[in-house]
Amino acid sequence: MIYEIKVNELAEEFGVHRNTIRNWINSGALPAQEGPGRRYQIQWEDYKRLCDKFGREPRIAPEPNNKTEAPSLPKNESALPSVRLGLKTNPLYSQPAMADICLTCGSCAGACPISGVDDLDPRKIIRMAFLGLDEELLASDWPWKCTMCGKCEVVCPMNVEILQLMRRIRSRRDRDKVPAAIQKGVVTCLEKGNNLGIPKDDFIILLKELGEELAESSCPGFVTPIDVRGARMLVTVNSKQPFAEPESLTWWWKIFHAAGESWTISSENWEGVNWGIYSGDYSAMRTMAERIIDNIERLNCTALLLPECGHAYYATRYALEHWFPESLNQFKIYTVFDLLLEYLQEKRITLSPVVHNKLVTFNDSCNYGRKSLKTFGHGYFEEARSLTQACCTKYVDLIPDREENYCCGAGGGAWASPFGAERVFHGRIKARQISESGAKLVITSCQNCKDQLEKSLNREFNLNIEVQFLWELVAKALVKPEEARQP
Ligand code: SF4
Ligand code: SF4
16 A cells, blocks of 8 residues: 655654655655655555554554555665665664764764774764664674774764664674673673682682781781671672782772771672673673672672772663662762772871872773763762872873773773774774873773783883772872871
């Protein structure tokens, strides 16, 4: 059944601008053939599909015994192949508004450090989703080479939700086609409580031994608080640390010891990072966040610290806000910045800047910075600088930074993905920024940033820099109470 429509009538019916209808027709989203008198001919099924999408009852209906059925459409060799373009009910097609409001201005592509690699272009991805080219998008590696850094969204004049689309594409890929290391991390975490499958007994022994060494070296009386019921704060762990660099755990422990904090680590399901957000597995993401709530309830804690990784904080808070909003009244989530500043303001710790005489800079993490600003209403920019500068005498900012910061190149799971060359290429801007700043000590609040800067960009671009976590810097600048009291 074929009907003739006028663009302005259809626009009025669906409550959109007539240009929107023309865009749909031109793109093939609404298959139609131009007819006489500025009218278009559309199939009833396409019209019905449009009504279903907008939740509307069709204004017109096919007549049961319509004898005028199926006049042949005028042949138009240049018409878009609507079958190939797919239906606009396809899963990746989120809302017509996305492609309608996108100006194709290219600002996103201009800002994206990986744009052009393997023909990646955010504009193209938006158009392809709009055109229903789901299969092509799901098969492409673009969403996995994208680090979900959000730089494109910051510059977009129309506030197009590009990351939402990237996440949707990741989430719809078959699980056996997700980059293997990421998928393995998710599955292992679900099965064993941490991404690397570290057995409970090994974890406990390691924590105890590290605690004993710390007590002997610098924190007399220190005992690693494992499963302490009633401790104020639950502290999660990034499995990379006990696995590859266990001593790095003790930077925080020194600070807790100095501040007299009441804290604990759970012996089970202690993983802090949430790779469900990388793989697009929302069910896994939810489960991992729920486990943190379970640990908090089991140990009767009232606060949560997710140290060591910007995405641990972002992913967990995102999950809690979406699936467990009531939990946000149950306990307080600290970022590393909130907690360290609280200690300083309450004079629970004292810092000396003189132990660091190198020129220091702070590397903004996309997750703690612009993504937290956009998603939670606050990005941690000034707090990070205030803490860093409390521990050093010479400081320089990178240009640009804060909300306009460039990603290091290892976010969004890129450190664990197979696209190593793209990761390094992505990081070239950050490497140039650091080099031009003259900084020799780079402070960061994210494990992925630290790995990328220290182990990859440092070597690839001959940066000759040292990289430290913010809490390592703070722990090294701690002044003992008796020293702090001296005039
Ligand atoms: S910056 Fe925004 S409006 Fe411009 S092309 Fe990219 S998504 Fe479209
Ligand atoms: S999120 Fe970052 S990497 Fe991904 S398209 Fe946007 S700017 Fe490029």
